[in-house]
Amino acid sequence: FRHSPNCFYLRDWTIHCWIRQCLKYGALDKALYTLKNKVQYGIFPESFTFNLLLDAFIKEENYQDAVSVVTELMLQESFDRVSTQLLSLYALYKYLSEKPELKWDQERNVGASLFLAGLQQENTVGYSSQLYGYALLGKVELCYGLRSVYNQMPLMWTPGYFKRALNVMEKVLSLPGDIKICRDSIDILKECLNLVAKALEERSAENAEDVKNEESAITENTEKTEADFLLEYLNRFQLVQEKMLECEQSDLEKYEQQLKEWEKRELH
Structure with missing residues (x-):
């Protein structure tokens, strides 16, 4: 779908802005729906946008939907950034700690x-x-x-x-x-x-x-x-949190640089 005419004009910052608007107005369900229905909407976020959505579900302790986001990450093979890896592992283990069937x-x-x-x-x-x-x-x-x-x-x-x-x-x-x-x-x-x-x-x-x-x-x-x-998997979450603090600053700097690059590309 990403190579079709319908998706030709869809840019990374468009997807990013859509997810941000969903977060702003508390429409996490709509963000997840469009993410999962790729054929209809063509939403393929990059790592930072995935992180924002994961963070929102984790803060609400909605680990089931957080794992749905992680599944989309897995299908896109988008575990490139350390922060994304750690957020994903945290969401997975918190979800599994609830002992779901x-x-x-x-x-x-x-x-x-x-x-x-x-x-x-x-x-x-x-x-x-x-x-x-x-x-x-x-x-x-x-x-x-x-x-x-x-x-x-x-x-x-x-x-x-x-x-x-x-x-x-x-x-x-x-x-x-x-x-x-x-x-x-x-x-x-x-x-x-x-x-x-x-x-x-x-x-x-x-x-x-x-x-x-x-x-x-x-x-x-x-x-x-x-x-x-x-x-006993809750004991392992502390390791994830400690590692997350180490990589958070560098990932934030890369995130700011990505926003600047988007602005330049949009002006041209």
Whole structure:
């Protein structure tokens, strides 16, 4: 759509101004609606505009909609700025701390967002997020098939997401310094592995029964254990907040420079 005639005259600052007006008049629902309906509106914000929208939802403690924004970030592969990465990870973990019952596609979206945002961070938060994301994606891969993971997603279509999770753990063990994997991420990987193993055993045992009943049993099992995954993740938010303070000033300077460049381009 971004290459169509309808979107030819739509500029970054136009999108930025639209989101700012939505924030100004408390129309966050309209901002999110236009963001999610790209075909109709062609809203593809840059990082700073995403940050403003994320910040607004986080301040209202509306973490479900904040995660919807993070999902759009993930689909656009726009985790370039550190502030965007940290805001996204903060929103994801706050949302998950509420212990939501996630459907398989929500697990895929959250897992992909955690993985891609964590991939930019070479620290405890980053590697732990990668491990957590790989664990969720591995569960979706084995329970619902590899196509369910990569279809219309910026993810690899080669199998082995659980293997990649183990590779992350091995890599961290070989790193010097204080970088570690959070115990919670290891527990989540263990839970996902046990869940998938149990589901596969049930699938084999019920191979002669009705397929519909088999799928219902797997779905119930997934929803039952999802709420137990995240009991101690609030402790990791402090790390995200501390890192955010370090990068905030430099990102604000870049933001001001971006506004000046937009003004110059608009005058010409």
